[in-house]
Each structure stands twice: as C-alpha cells, then as structure tokens.
Amino acid sequence: MEQLFVIKIGGNVIDDENNLLAFLKKFAAIPGLKILIHGGGKIATKIGGKLGIESKYIDGRRITDAETIDLVTMVYGGLLNKSIVAKLQLIPATKRPVTKEGIDFGFVGDVISSQLAVGSLQIMIDNNLIPVIAPLTHNSKGQMLNTNADTIASALAVALSKLYAVRLIYCFEKKGVLENVNDENSAMPLITKEIYQQLKSDNKLFDGILPKIDTAFAAIADGVKEVLIGNADDLLQNITEETPGTLIK
Amino acid sequence: MEQLFVIKIGGNVIDDENNLLAFLKKFAAIPGLKILIHGGGKIATKIGGKLGIESKYIDGRRITDAETIDLVTMVYGGLLNKSIVAKLQLIPATKRPVTKEGIDFGFVGDVISSQLAVGSLQIMIDNNLIPVIAPLTHNSKGQMLNTNADTIASALAVALSKLYAVRLIYCFEKKGVLENVNDENSAMPLITKEIYQQLKSDNKLFDGILPKIDTAFAAIADGVKEVLIGNADDLLQNITEETPGTLIK
DSSP: OOEEEEEEEOHHHHHSHHHHHHHHHHHHHOOSEEEEEEOOOTHHHHHHHHTTOOOEEETTEEEBOHHHHHHHIIIIIIIIHHHHHHHHOSOBOEEOOOOTTOOOOBSBEEOOGGGOOOHHHHHHHHTTOOOEEOSEEEOSSSOEEEOOHHHHHHHHHHHHTTTSEEEEEEEESSSSSBSSTTOTTOBOSEEOHHHHHHHHHTTOSOTTHHHHHHHHHHHHHTTOOEEEEEEHHHHHHTTTSSOOSEEEO | OOEEEEEEEOHHHHHSHHHHHHHHHHHHHOOSEEEEEEOOOTHHHHHHHHTTOOOEEETTEEEBOHHHHHHHIIIIIIIIHHHHHHHHOSOBOEEOOOOTTOOOOBSBEEOOGGGOOOHHHHHHHHTTOOOEEOSEEEOSSSOEEEOOHHHHHHHHHHHHTTTSEEEEEEEESSSSSBSSTTOTTOBOSEEOHHHHHHHHHTTOSOTTHHHHHHHHHHHHHTTOOEEEEEEHHHHHHTTTSSOOSEEEO
C-alpha cells in the first residue's frame, strides 16, 4: 500500500502566526500523500469573550452549548481552516486597487476566470462530489479576500465552460427579472441583448439587478451556455422541465 | 460536453433557516453534475455588531478592513459554509450522551472510524489534493458538533489504513513524550505497550499526554502503521529521515 501521512497540528502551533507559516512551509514540502488536521487554538476563547460567550468547563472539558457550537464552527471551520487553506491554496484573486477617486475597498478580491485553476473542482465534480463554495478568495500570499458571490459564480462558470456545458443559475427571492419593479408577478421569461438595451434606455430595471444581468451576458460571451435568474424554489423545482424565471441568452 | 449546473443562492435564501432547508432538499435532488455557491446573508452584520465591528460602505459598497475580512471568513467560510455542507454531508458523529453523573457536554460529537465514509477523501488524496480538516462534525441531521481534533485525526487514520499505509503524526510544542515533565529535552524515542504500562504505574507522564498515547495505541491496534508524537518543526523537517520525537508502536 502507498504511504499516507495523517498529520495533526495542535493549538499552540496555530496560535502564533509565524509558527504556523513555518509549519505550513514544511508541510507543503513533504513528498507523497498527506492530510492535515488542525485543532482550535486560543482564538475561539478570545472571540467568544468579545461576543459575550463564556467558556464553560466541567472537569476540564468544554461544554459546547448552542452559542459555542456556532462560535467554534465560525472560528475553526471558517477563520482557521480557510486561513490555512489560503496559505496552501484556494481561489486566487487580486486585491482591488484604489480607485481614481481614492477609494480603497480594503480586503476585497477581484477574480479573473482565466486564472482559476479548476482542476481540483473537475476532480470532485467528475467523482460525484458536490463543491459548496463560500465567496472567499486569497491573494496567493495567504491573505484572505472578500469577493462578491455573483462574481465568483460567474467566473467559475466561465472557467468550467471549457470542460462542461454550463448552465449558470442565480437563485434569489424574486421570480426573475421584473418588468415592473412594483409587480412581483411581472418576471420576464427571456432577455436578449436587444431587449436588455431597450429596458435600460427605458430605465425600467431596478438597480440591484443591473450588475447581475451584465455579469450574465459577460458569462455567455465567454462560453457559458445560458443563465437563469429566478426564485430559488421555482427554479430548482423544475430545473429539468420548462424553466420558470428569466432566461438570459 | 456533459451538462453542469453552477447554482448560486443569495443572502435572502440563507437568512431564513426554513427557506434554506427547503432549498437544499431540492438542490440535493437535482440529477447530474452540480456546484453550489452561496452568498453571505445578514448574519455577518449581526455578528459584526456584537463584536463591535461596524459595517462601512462607500456608494453602497462594503469596505472590507482587516477586522471585516476576519469576520466574513468566519461567518461565510465557517458558520454558513459548514452549516450548508453539514446539511448535505461532512464527517458524521453522534452527540455524546449525558453521563451517568448527569453531565451533558452539549453539542459534542463522538466519531466512530468504521462509520467514516472516506471515499471522498480517497478521491482527493489519489488526485494529489490535500484535505485540510477542521475538528467539526455533524449528527447526520444537519446539526454541527464539536469534536476533539486528536480523535478525528486518529479515527480518519484508522479508516484510511484500509487503503493506505498510514503514519499518524501528532505535532505539538514539545519534543515528544517527556520522561521528565520538567525537562524539555527528555523526550523518549520509543514507547511500546510494556514501556507505557511501566511509565503509568511509575506515575511519570504529565496529564495531557495520557489520552494522546491511549489514542495512539488504539489506532495501531486498528491498522495504523505507526504513530509519531513530537515538535511540529522537528518532525516535518526530518519526516523521511530518522524521525525525532516519540515513536509509538
């Protein structure tokens, strides 16, 4: 049998940023098959304190109440796990530059679909694993960045359209792109480029939907087969039959 | 090309637990290849408020400062992503029952290695992807549970030992199992069952190390090739040469 390292790091290694970086550098260099399992560290107690969540112990063992399970899910599964993965690999992005007007959006990442390495996603998809992706990216130097989820969905859809016939589906609370903002039942079944230009010049679309439609047309131009925008419930209910919501093509 | 659904759900679907459950039920039932990308929802603002992190916007767009990127990494990548994955699949566990003494540890999960489905890990490992695993489990009904990271490492090592020659490595701040608690340089190179019994009856071991060694022997009895306990730095430095730290076999 091939050799596999199952490596666990404890809290003390994680608590110190420099220790962690030194560790991960060496971990990355280990040849062969490997898994990394990390513990918690002191940061959960620190953030819990700020949130007013008291750490309770009986005989030295932590009692995990409803507040505490949310806390450790955030800190272990979110902050620590993603930071470790960012230092190893995740969706790379570029920090958004300061605008001409001098606005710095901070730790916001812009992704470029041609730079996405979708090989790992392909492996999962082809083996019937279902990737569940949070809208977080990194700058390839271990710094997490915040990215718009619509944008990530579109960038991944474009990158994957080289490998699959991709249908990109935006689920939200409305029934689609509304022709009349005040009428929830005015969802348009189809938007073509011509229809879109007309709607924009007529000033008919509500603000929030404009970037979604722009992103949709950009995705189609770059290889995505079609984009559907609509109500979460309706779309998935009938995804293989006649599609409700707004089809963009 | 085979069809792939790239499905994005927005914050409004996530904010309501019942909406989210209904959505995921339908998502799970979609036949064929699929990816799920989720947005943030209002919970980041809510938890940020409790932590004293103010949401700042310029022209309606969020400014992500250093505090905010940690916040969204926790909430989007941790709380939301793991909750969604738990509702779909993750490491299953059983909530620890109330003890004879009436102690309820709360949302704490005990894992059983024979119940771990390591198929998805195997796919990743065999394709040179490196799983990075946080010590979080779920009860197969969507409830997150908190589990000791040493235990998860051991349970996964055992489950994977049916497929690979597994070396389980516990990295922490000490140089190994110390023969003299007060002497950091007294790490023992080897512990066999006989040595362990002797050490225990001599009362020589510091408290924290006992469960680690017990877990190590249990893992070896169940198929793991060997267990190493030692300093994070030392172990990975020389992992393919002569191993520092304490070898358990």
